Amino acid sequence: MAAPAGKSIREGSAQKRSAILLAARALFLSDGFDRTSMDLVAAEAGVSKRTVYDYYGDKRTLLAAVVDHTVEALSTAVQRAIDENLVVVPDAAQLEHALVSFAESITVSAIGSSDYAALMRLLYTEATNLPETRSMAWNAEEPEDAVATRFAAFDRDGLLHAPDPRLAADHFVALTISPLTSSLGVVGAEVDEHRVIVEGVRAFLRAYRPF
Amino acid sequence: MAAPAGKSIREGSAQKRSAILLAARALFLSDGFDRTSMDLVAAEAGVSKRTVYDYYGDKRTLLAAVVDHTVEALSTAVQRAIDENLVVVPDAAQLEHALVSFAESITVSAIGSSDYAALMRLLYTEATNLPETRSMAWNAEEPEDAVATRFAAFDRDGLLHAPDPRLAADHFVALTISPLTSSLGVVGAEVDEHRVIVEGVRAFLRAYRPF
DNA sequence: GCTACACTACACCGTGCAGTGTAGTTACGA
C-alpha cells in the first residue's frame, strides 16, 4: 500500500502476522476460544488457513500469542495513562479529578470495548490451554504494580495515606475499573460508566485520604 | 440406600435429576461448557446418556438449569449469611468483625471453591448459549440488593453513612469478595483470603463510617 | 527464462461430539 521507502523485505510477512493476530484476538475475545474456528480466523484475517498454520503452529500457540499481545498492550496503555494523568500532581483538591481522568482513560482507550474483561475470562477459562509459565507469569501484576508505585509517591507527598501502596492500588482498581469490566458484556447492562468511576474514586479517597 | 420410610414414588426420578445437575455443574464450572461432553456428564452422574437427554432436552437447556440452580444456591447462601451475621448489630465497635464474618461466610461456604467466579466466567462466556431472558434476569442483582437493604438499615441506625445503600453494597462486594473470586482459579495464586477480606472491610469502613 | 519463495485454494483425514433410535432389562403395581 504505502510506499515502503525502505527495505520491503519481510514486510508482507509482518503485515500478515499482525492481521492474523488481530483477527484471532477479536474472535477469541468475542466468541471464545473453543467456538472460534481456525477457518474463520483465516477468513477474517484475509489469509489462507494454511498460512495461519505456517505462522503459528497450532491453535494453542496462536492463543498464547494473542494473550501476550493483549497483556502487553494493556500494560503500555496503563503506563501511558499514568504518565498523562498522575505524574504532575498539583494539590489535594485536584486529586479526585486526576484519578477520575486516569480511570476513564483506561476504561475507554485501553480497555476499549471491555477487552480487559474478555481477556480475563479468556485467561481463566482457557488457562488449561496455555503453557503454565505464561498463565502465572503475568497475572496483570505489572499494571497494578505501576499504579502502586505511583500511589507510593502520593503517600510520600502527603496526598494519600497509603502505607501499603499495593493494597491501595488493588482497592482503587476494585472500586473503579473492575465493576465496569465485569458488568459489561452482558446484554442490557447499560451502566453509567462515568458515575461508577466518580463514585468509586470518591469512596477510594474517603478511605485513603490522609489524616 | 436409607429406608424410605415414606412413599418411594418418583424418588429415583428426583435423585437422578439432581445427580445429573450436580455432575453437569461440576464439569461445566471446572472444564467449561464447550469442553464438557454429554457422555462425560452422564458417566459422572452414574446415568445413561439417554437419560440425560430424556430429563433435559439438550446441552443448552442443561446449562440453563445449572445456571438457575447455582444462582439460586448463591442467593440463599448470601441471605443466610446476612441473617447470621448482620441482623443483630451490637455497636459500631463490632461492625468490622461482623462484616468480616459476613464476607468470609460467603467466600467459604457459598462460593466454596471459587464456584462464584467460575459461574461468572461461565455466564459471560456462554451468554450466547443461554436464552436471553435468563442471562439478564438475574445478573447477581438479588444478592447485592439484599446486602443493600441491610446497609440501608445500618444507615438508619447510624452505624454507616450510606446515603446510596446500593452503591455502598457494590463497593463492599468490590472490596472484599470480588478480589477473591477473580484471582482464584489461576495456578499459584495463593492469596491470603483472610487478609484480603479484613483489609477490604477496613477500607470500606473508612469510606462509609459516619461522620 | 529460471529458481526460490511466499502464499492460496482445496481436497482430505481423523476425531470428537451432540443428538437419536431402539432393543433389551429391571422394577413395580394391578
Next chain:
DNA sequence: TCGTAACTACACTGCACGGTGTAGTGTAGC
C-alpha cells in the same frame, strides 16, 4: 403373571473442526 414405565447399553448419523499435504500461482532476484 402380565403390562407398563423407567432406564441402560449401544449402535449410529451427521457435522464441525483441527490439522496436513499438495498442486498451482504470483513475484522478485539473478
